[in-house]
Amino acid sequence: MTISAHPYLRAASAGIRRHTRSVQTDSPVVDRVHLDALHAHLTALHQLLDQLAGTARPAHPGAGRNLATARTRLWQTTAAVHDAFHLLAGTPPQAAECHPERLPEGPPVLTICQRHLAAGHITRRTTTPTDLNSPRTTACVR
Numbered sequence: 001m002t003i004s005a006h007p008y009l010r011a012a013s014a015g016i017r018r019h020t021r022s023v024q025t026d027s028p029v030v031d032r033v034h035l036d037a038l039h040a041h042l043t044a045l046h047q048l049l050d051q052l053a054g055t056a057r058p059a060h061p062g063a064g065r066n067l068a069t070a071r072t073r074l075w076q077t078t079a080a081v082h083d084a085f086h087l088l089a090g091t092p093p094q095a096a097e098c099h100p101e102r103l104p105e106g107p108p109v110l111t112i113c114q115r116h117l118a119a120g121h122i123t124r125r126t127t128t129p130t131d132l133n134s135p136r137t138t139a140c141v142r
Helices: 007-025 032-059 061-088 112-126 129-133
Strands: none
Touching: 032 061, 032 112, 061 112, 061 129
C-alpha cells in the first residue's frame, strides 16, 4: 500500500484527531450539533464497513466475519450517540420511533433521525436482534 492510498479516509481521520485535540484544550461542550456531526461520521463509517464486510467475506471468510462484527459494534455506538442526542434535548429516547419535530428548537438541520433510520435499514438487513443485543465486549472471530 502506498502513502497515497485512501486519501479521503486519511483526511477524515486527521480531521477527527485535530478536533479531538482542540476539544481537549478548549472547554469541552457537548451539544446537539456536535453529536449530529459525530453521528454523521459514524453512519458513514458504518456504510463503509458494510461494503467491506460484503466484499471480504467470499475471499476471506474470517476477515469478513470480523468486519461484520465491527459493523455491528459500530451500529451499537451509533445508536448510543443518537440516544444521547435526544437526551441532550431533554426528551427521552424512543426505541421504536423518532420525532425530530418534537425537539424544543425544532427539527435539526441535518436530521439525525432520518440518517439514523436509513442506517438502521442496513443493520436490519444484515444483523439479527440477537447479534445486536450481545455484549459489546465479545472477542473477534479468528
